[in-house]
Amino acid sequence: xxxxxxxxxxxxxxxxxxxxxxxxxxxxxxxxxxxxxxxxxxxxxxxxxxxxxxxxxxxxxxxxxxxxxxxxxxxxxxxxxxxxxxxxxxxxxxxxxxxxxxxxxxxxxxxxxxxxxxxxxxxxxxxxxxxxxxxxxxxxxxxxxxxxxxxxxxxxxxxxxxxxxxxxxxxxxxxxxxxxxxxxxxxxxxxxxxxxxxxxxxxxxxxxxxxxxxxxxxxxxxxxx
Numbered sequence: 001x002x003x004x005x006x007x008x009x010x011x012x013x014x015x016x017x018x019x020x021x022x023x024x025x026x027x028x029x030x031x032x033x034x035x036x037x038x039x040x041x042x043x044x045x046x047x048x049x050x051x052x053x054x055x056x057x058x059x060x061x062x063x064x065x066x067x068x069x070x071x072x073x074x075x076x077x078x079x080x081x082x083x084x085x086x087x088x089x090x091x092x093x094x095x096x097x098x099x100x101x102x103x104x105x106x107x108x109x110x111x112x113x114x115x116x117x118x119x120x121x122x123x124x125x126x127x128x129x130x131x132x133x134x135x136x137x138x139x140x141x142x143x144x145x146x147x148x149x150x151x152x153x154x155x156x157x158x159x160x161x162x163x164x165x166x167x168x169x170x171x172x173x174x175x176x177x178x179x180x181x182x183x184x185x186x187x188x189x190x191x192x193x194x195x196x197x198x199x200x201x202x203x204x205x206x207x208x209x210x211x212x213x214x215x216x217x218x219x220x221x222x223x224x225x
Contacts (some may be wrong), residue, residue, distance in 0.1 A: 011058070014055075014057035017050050018051075018054040020050050021047055024043055024047040024050060073200050075198065075199075075200055076199045076200055076201050077093050077094060077096065077134065077198075078094040078196070079092070079110065079195075079196070080092045080196050081193065081196070083193040084104075089139075091104070095158065103137060103157070105138065107141050109139070109188045109189060109191055110138070110189060111137065111188035112134070112136075112188070112209070113134075114135055114186070114207055115135055115185075117131045118205065132205065133158055134158035135157070135158060137154070137157055138155070139153045185201070185205055186207060187207040190225060192219060194216070196211070196213055197210065197212055197216065
C-alpha cells in the first residue's frame with residue numbers, strides 16, 4: 001500500500017489547474033500586446049482564480065502526505081521485542097508501507113499512537129475515505145508513581161508530510177469544513193523478551209493489538225492479560 005495515495009488526486013488536480021493558469025498567462029500577455037486591455041484584465045482575473053485553486057490543492061496534497069486510506073480493518077505494524085537490560089527493550093517496528101524503525105524503550109508496556117481523520121457525510125458520499133497516520137511509539141509504566149519519576153522513552157515513527165492536515169484543522173477549522181473529526185487512537189501491550197505483536201486499525205479508527213504467535217499468546221495468558 002502506498003502511503004501517498006491520499007495526496008495523489010489533489011496533486012493531479014493542482015497540476016491541471018496550474019497548466020490552465022499557465023495557458024491563461026500566455027493569453028493575458030498576448031491580449032495586452034494587442035492592446036485589448038479589457039480582455040486582458042478578464043483573462044487576468046481567471047488567471048488569479050486558477051492560481052488560487054492550484055495553490056489550495058497543493059497545500060491539501062502536502063497536508064495529506066504520510067496519511068493512508070482506511071477502508072476496512074487493515075495491518076498497521078508488526079512489533080518485535082528483545083530485552084537488553086532489566087526493563088530496557090529494543091523494538092523493531094515494521095510498518096505496513098514496507099518501512100521499519102528500530103527504537104529503544106523502558107517500561108512495562110509499549111504503546112503505539114496514530115492519528116485518524118474522518119470526513120463529513122457529504123464528503124463521504126463523494127467518495128472520501130477515512131485516513132490514518134502512525135505517529136509514535138512509547139514505553140509505559142503500570143505503576144503511576146514510577147511513571148511520574150522515570151521517563152519510559154518515546155520515538156516518532158511513520159512518515160511526516162511537509163504540512164499536516166491534523167494541525168491545519170486545529171489552527172484553521174473554518175478552512176476545512178469537510179473534515180468531520182480528527183482524533184488520536186492508541187493501543188498498548190506488555191513488553192517481554194521475544195514478544196511479537198501485530199497492530200491493525202479498524203474502519204472506525206481504533207487501533208487493535210494482537211499476539212502474532214502461540215508463544216506470545218501463552219506468555220500473555222500467564223500474565224493474565
